[in-house]
Amino acid sequence: MEDIASLRKSYEKAELDETASAADPLHQFQLWFEQALQSQLPEPNAMTLATVGDDGRPSTRVVLIKGVDARGIVWYTNYGSRKGRELAQRPFAALQFHWVELERVVRIEGRVEKTSEEESDAYFHSRPLDSRLGAWASPQSQVISSRAVLVKAAAEAAVRHALNPPRPPHWGGYRLVPDAWEFWQGRKSRLHDRLRYRQVGGAWVRERLAP
Ligand SMILES: Cc1cc2nc3c(=O)[nH]c(=O)nc-3n(C[C@H](O)[C@H](O)[C@H](O)COP(=O)(O)O)c2cc1C
Incomplete structure (x- = not known):
């Protein structure tokens, strides 16, 4: 097997700075997501969802984003699954997109709620x-x-x-209502760009994080 400790890559495709990024993280996400779609990436809509059980142990899995707007980010699943049980106990989650070819990551955190019956029905019947x-x-x-x-x-x-x-009663949507976002753009020499947005009193504060 190859020496995995020696695998490394320099990230040089793009940059992300305070002047060029959107003031609203939703707009920044929509821009990057559109670029991911345009770039013909394999499954740009796949995101890692992290939840926590009532024993405090985190768990992750991949789900598909099915909607995004000012209310939050939506996916669909079985409410009785591990993630469903964990969200019933602890309604907070983290999402992560890794668009490898674009050298970009988006992380999103917040409270999770179920989508309405009508919204779940509408999506279920479109499948x-x-x-x-x-x-x-x-x-x-x-x-x-x-x-x-x-x-x-x-x-x-x-x-x-x-x-x-x-639609089965055990199947439907969840919506994560973001209170923190991070946009990561790989840069040369490990001096990556990281912009975090967090909500303070209803407004978004944008801060640069060290890589
Ligand atoms: C690309 C991809 C997309 C997936 N999308 C979903 C999805 O939208 N909803 C879902 O319930 N599971 C989806 N899965 C399966 C989940 O990753 C996972 O196996 C399943 O939801 C059970 O997770 P849990 O036991 O942690 O609840 C997807 C898997 C992959 C690889």
Whole structure:
């Protein structure tokens, strides 16, 4: 195997400074996300979601962003999954995008709430049929005895719900309402740019962090 300790890369693609960044972190995120989409990256909409259990242990997984606006950042999942159980106990989370090819990271933290029933319904019904049936078939994050159990549950869901499965009560959206954002742009010689935005009295304070 290659000597992993010797793997390193110089980041030289772009810069991020106080004068060129948006005053509102949502606008900065929308700009970078648009650039990630335009750059044809593989899965620019994939983000790491970190939650914490009531034992204080953090856990992470990848989910897909499905909406972003002034209210926050939305994703969809099974409310009974590990992340769902952890968010029910501790409704705070952190999100991270790593757009490798752009040498950029965005970190977002805040309180998490469920999306409304109407919002979850609207998104659920926009999904392909097999995904909608899958939401019924998979008791996400539970131990199952074999793959066959899953395939059987999917077939049963297809028989029961045919072409029009309703949204399962255990499935829906979450919205993280940001109170802190960080935009990281890799720079030469490890002198990276980091701009953090944090909310103070309803306004955003922008600060540079040492790399
Ligand atoms: C690119 C990618 C996108 C994913 N998107 C979602 C998603 O939007 N919602 C979801 O529940 N799981 C998604 N998953 C699966 C999760 O990473 C994870 O396996 C699952 O949600 C169970 O996590 P948990 O046991 O921590 O709750 C995705 C996985 C990958 C690799």
